[in-house]
Structures are given as C-alpha cells and as structure tokens.
Amino acid sequence: MRRIRAAAVGAVTLTLTLTAAACGGGSAGTEGSNEKPRTLTYWASNQGANLEVDKKVLQPELDKFEKRTGIEVKLEVVPWADLLNRILTATTSGQGPDVLNIGNTWSASLQSSGALLPWDAKNFEAIGGKDRFVRSALDSTGAHGQDPAAVPLYSMAYALYYNKKMFAEAGVDKPPATWEEMAETGKRLSKDGKWALGAEGSNLSSNIHQVFVLAKQHGADFFTPDGKADFTSAGAVAAVEQYVDLMADEKIIAPGNAEYAKNQSLSDFAKDKTAMVLWQTASATFKAQGMDQDEWGVAPAPVRSGEPGADRATNSMVAGINMAVFKNTKNLDGAMKFVKFMTSDEEQITLNKAYGSIPPVKAAQHNRAFDDPALTVLRETLATSAAALPQVPEESQFETVVGTAVKELFADAAAGRPVTTAAVRAKLEKAQQQMPKK
Template sequence: MRSIRAAATGAVVLSLALTASACGGGTSTGGGTNDSPKKLTYWASNQGAGIEIDKKVLRPELDKFEQQTGIEVELEVVPWSDLLNRILTATTSGQGPDVLNIGNTWSASLQATGALLPWDTAQFDRIGGKDRFVDSALGSTGADGQDPAAVPLYSMAYALYYNKQMFADAGIQKPPATWDDLVAAGKRLTGDGTWGIGVEGSNPAENIHHAFVFAQQHGADFFTADGTADFANAAAVAAVKQYVDLMAKDRIIAPGNAEYAQNQSVSDFAKGKTGMLLWQSASANLKSQGMGEDDYGIAPVPVQSGTPGPGRQVNSMVAGINLAVFKNSDNLDGATRFVKFMTSDAEQKILNTAYSSIPPVKAAQDDPAFNTPANAVLKDTLAQSAAALPQVPDESQFETAVGTAIKNLFADAAAGRAVTTASVKAALTKAQQQMPNQ
C-alpha cells in the first residue's frame, strides 16, 4: 500500500486534473484552522437549491450554538463542484476548517490521508455514544475495521419524483417500476418542448451515483474484493451504457442536460419541463423553487425487473453527509462540542426537516415529521434496498475518474456522436488507467 502522503497527493493531482471547477487555494474565508477557543471555521456542503438558502437554514442554528457555548462559527457553504478539491488540498496543506461536511462516500478516501480526527469509542461517548446512530449511516463513515473518520449528519436516498399532471395528461397510470417502464413513460412524456426525465450530465458525483446503482443491478462492482479497480468489466460497461442511452438511444433526456452540473434538472422538473427526476431527498429543493407537494409523487427508483429489495435489486446508494473534524484543529474541544450540537436530537429534527433528509440519529427519526408518505419511501429504501459505495482508499478518485468519463459520454450523446459498447468500454478503461498504481 502506498503511503498516506502519497495517497493524499495522488488524490489531489487526479482530482485537479479531472474536475472542471478546481480549488482556489483550499483555505476557508479568513484562513484555515484557528487557534481561538471561542471560534470555529465550518465548511458546509451545498444542500439546498442555492448557497444563500443554505446560509438561511444554517445561520440561525450556528447563532444558537454560539449563544449556548460562546463559540462563534464562521460559515462557508462550498459548492459540490469545488468541495472535494477543497478538502483534498486542505489535507495536504494543513490549511482547512476546523469542522467540515463530507459526502459520506468519501469517508474512506479522506480517512486514508490521516488528516481527519478518528471517532473512537471515547470520542463518540463525548457526543452521546455511537449507538445513537442508525447502522446504515455508520456503514459509510470509513473503512471496515477502523475507527470512523466522521459522524453521520444527514441521511438520504434516491427516489423517482414524477409530475402527477404530466403523467395524467400522458395517460400514464402509475410510476414506472422497471427501467423498461421508465423508458416507455419517458417517451410518452417527451415532445412539444417537454422531456421524459432530467439528469446532471456534467456532474461527476451524480453520474457515479447512478452508475453505481445501475452496476449493482447488473451484478457488477467497480472494485474487486481486494480493492483493485475493475471499471471496464462487461456488466459495468452495460450499466453505464444503459444510463447514457437514456439520452443517446432512448432520447428521453434533453441534449442540453449534458451540460447540467448543479440543480438545473431539479429546476426543470419544478417548472414542468421534465416529467420525472431521479434525486436525493428533493422535496425541500422543489418547495424552494415553487413546486407544491401535491404536484408530484415519489416512488422507488426502478430496478431491472421485479421490485426493489435485497441483493441485486438495489435502487439507491446509501446517500448522506457526514460531519468531520480536521485533526490539526487548534480547537478540538470546541469542534467536538459543535458535532455534538449538530447531531443532537433537536438539531437533527430542525436540519433534516429543512433539507427533506432523514436523520441518521435514531431518536430523531421517530419524530412524526419523518414519517410522512414521502419520507417512508426514502426510509424504506435506506433500510431495504440501498447499498454503500465502496469504502476503499481510492474511492474519491474513482468518483472523479468514472464520473468524468460518463460526463464525456453524455457530451458525445448530446453532440450526436455514437455511444457504443466499445466507446463506453474505452472510456471506462481510460478512467481506470488514471487510478493510482494502475
């Protein structure tokens, strides 16, 4: 195994080379970690329809924390297009925040850098104990056999959102349960300026989430049992081709979606430009864009055949956001108190309600707000038919390399260039060659 420093550096170089929106230096506004016991810096991920919406959600809660503890929290909301690069750069420079949100799929990769504070039993006890959190959320906090690198903050699952009126107008009686049904419904919804479904074709993270789910349904994994990259196996190629073919072959996705990178597909759905949307816990996002809850339905993401369930009937990755602490913070006590605050029962109810996500804290899940019909779909998915992305040290590089390969395949489809089994295999082979030690 390569050294921790080499892992971090390789991740930074690869990510900067492949991601369009590169980091501007990796420090938070006002510097990185600070030496004041009365101040913390916090990088939050963009969870709402825009950064300003996130600030409106978070600022009152951070002010509440300051009132309770006397510790001021300096907030920066970082777009997803920049977040991984910012974090990776911070792990090598040492100039990062005290506390930060990370995509839960990155946990093992960032853990391998050695930059994040491990959450052993004693550290978990300081925030109320590890057993407060649901198992599915804890399963995406780091590599097996190691102390977690982060603490679950928001849990999410993908679902199929569909426009009820557009379905009725097209004579579609029920939401699609299989991918053949999805394509058939998409074709009936496409025409006269509307499209069947929207995607974020230029967003590597969204691409990899869907490709992973498709691959699971095809019986494929992108890594072998020993953690070796295996991107171009036949089942993975078939899965990626099926996804891109929604635009290239089935023509139920607008070609312009190949350039979508952040929330544009949600906006199109809210405006009635598309009849379906595959998204993580989208209700709050849709509400902020003026779409009422009665205007759309929520169903499980389709599977190849049958219904979602255990085994290869996976229909979502275990989505979510974890809260991590940089080990070199000069205010580890304050950072731990902040994590305790953000994962308290009361704050979990407030924050997860605001973002239409599911609390990873057991006690908060029992609140009636998280037992609506819409949330039932998400909770059932997380409990029964979601799978965690590989918790391997090279996971973040995998997301960037394969997600960018799919971005390029969508660009081919939008430009009218053929997307074939051979071209998909070539793209995935190239992505694998960009991985460390290949």
C-alpha cells in the same frame, strides 16, 4: 445527496496547487495559559438554495450552542464547487477549520490523508454512542475495518420524482417500477417537445451515482474487494451502456441533457418539460423552483425486478453529509461538544427538517416531521435498498474519470453517434488507465 451533485467534479485536483485556506484551527486562549479556547471555526456545506439560506438556517443554532457552552462558532458556508479543494488544501497545509462538513462519498479519500480525527469507540461515546446512528449512514464514513473519519449529519437517498400533470396528460396512471416499464412509459411521455426522464450528462457525480446503482443491479462493482479499480467487468459495462441508452436507444432523455449540469434537469421538471427525474431528497429544491407539493409525486427508483432491496435490487447510493474534526484542532473539547450538539436528537430534527433531508440519528427519524410520504420513501430506501459508494482512497478519482467517460458517451448519443458495448468498454478502459496503480 442533493448537494453532492457537483462536489466530485474537482476531486482529481490532488496536486493541491490552490492557495492555502486562510482559516486557522480555532482560537486559543492566552499562549502559555490554562485558559480553554472559546471559539471554533466551522466550514458548512451549501445545503440550501443559496449560501444565505444556509446562514439563516445555521446561525440561530450556532447562537444556541454558544449560549449553552460559551463557545462561539465562526461559520463559513463553502460552495460545493470549492469545498473539496479547500479541504484538500487544508489537509496538507495544516491550516483548516476545527469542524467541517464533507460529502460522505469523500470519507475514505480524506481519511487516507490522516488529517481527520478518527472516531473510535471513545470518541463515539463522547457524543452518545455509535449505535444512535443508522447503519447505512455509518457505512459511508470511511474505509471498512478502520475507525470512521466522520459522523453522519444529513442523510439522503435517490427516488423517482414524477410530474403529475404530465402523467395525467399522457394517460399514465403510475410511475414505473422496472426499467422495462420505464422504457414503455417513457415513450408515451416523450412527445410534442417534452421528454420522459431528465438527466445531467455533464454532472460527473450524478453520472457516477446512477451507474453505480445500475452496476449493483447487474451484480457488479467498480472495485474489487481488495480495492483495485475494475471498470471493465461485464456488469459495469452493462450499467453504463444501460444508462446512456436511455438517450441513445430508448430516446426518453432529451439530447440536450448531455450538456446539463447543476440542477438544469430540475428546472425542466418544474416547467413541465420533463416528466421524471431521479434525484436526491428533492422536495426543498422543487419548492425553490416554484412547485407546490401536490404537483409532483415520488416513488422508489426502478429496479430490474420491480421490488427494491439489497444487492441486485439496490436502487440508490447512500447519499448524505458527514461531519468531521481536524485532528490538529486547538479546541478538541469544544469540537467534540459541537459535534454532539449538531447530532443531538433536537438538532437533527431541526436541521434535517429545514433541509428536507433524513436524520441519520435513529431517534430523530421517528419525529412526525419526517412522516411526509416523500420522506417515507427515502427513509425506506436508506434502510433497505441503498448501498454506499466504494469506500476506497481513490473514490474521488473514480468519480472524475468514470463520470467523464459517461459524459463523453452522452455527448456521442446526443450527436447521433452509436453507443455500442465496445464503445462503452473502450471508454471505461481509458478511465481505468487513469487510476493510480496499486
């Protein structure tokens, strides 16, 4: 997901030493009366170029909701760097919003806290039914076999974006479909101070997204079927080594990218310094960087066979934002109405169009606003070749410890130190030792 990029960096701070969030669980009517609460507190995630952009997108929709229902929604757009810790604090203090956005990779972790409303059949029916939502988006709403902890709001997927000018200058006709083609094409593009592929080696969540996909392509996962950490399998080691070798061995990623985080690779792409990036639903971000749409192209992210699909042909994690309700809200009826409103066909079209994301609601996807070729690639990826990150309670710790291992390996590569299979395995063994014991 585009805005999930830095979200998991603070995910291991599970000791929750932060000050409790100030927002209460909605405003009630006069105590002891039968008057229904007429307000909701909503924590939205930062989806736009900045917080003010989100307020401009969301406030007219919240005003529309108030006009229809008489329920005022008090909006706070929370930066990604703060969001997870704010939520974790709220789950323990009981002082949180009524409704909130969460990164979909956090669903199972937050579900295990017991603080979020379970979306059972009755609750889904209240917002129009579970079958309205795309299957891949539902797969990232909580642990399998349990009622979801949230409902999908915005869907995103990774694709390979390429700079048309740099491709033309290097005489490259088309984007690579396999990793072998990536290496070959990358060497043609990496010259004269320019580089083929951008990465953000210090962005822990981005590291996880890439090595998770590569692990799927190697027939591996980072967890066993019963949820135990399994970071040192042959496939997991091969995935991490393959990713870091794009800098260490293939030399198609600039050594300086080892220190990149938070959109720095996109800036290089927009400035014709890097020819390709693997990114989530990036069109709105490129526009904010000053790029016209005809300056870049988009293709499915590479797979070993060249044909994206399921299992070993997976080429994206299921990225996106979910919407959750705190179980202790004083305005459950209003919260349910608000979720129904935000996931309605009408609002799904409006909001996802504004953010350049894909509606997880099936009917909304068919609107012509999402017929753009770039969005078509993303929609096809979500439907056929994306996989959900492990839906386990320890997912946030996984993102931090393995993401850090990849960061450290990129630092080694940038410094010219050898990145061997043994070195990769040692880093992953250390990461696994930091996971909770089951």
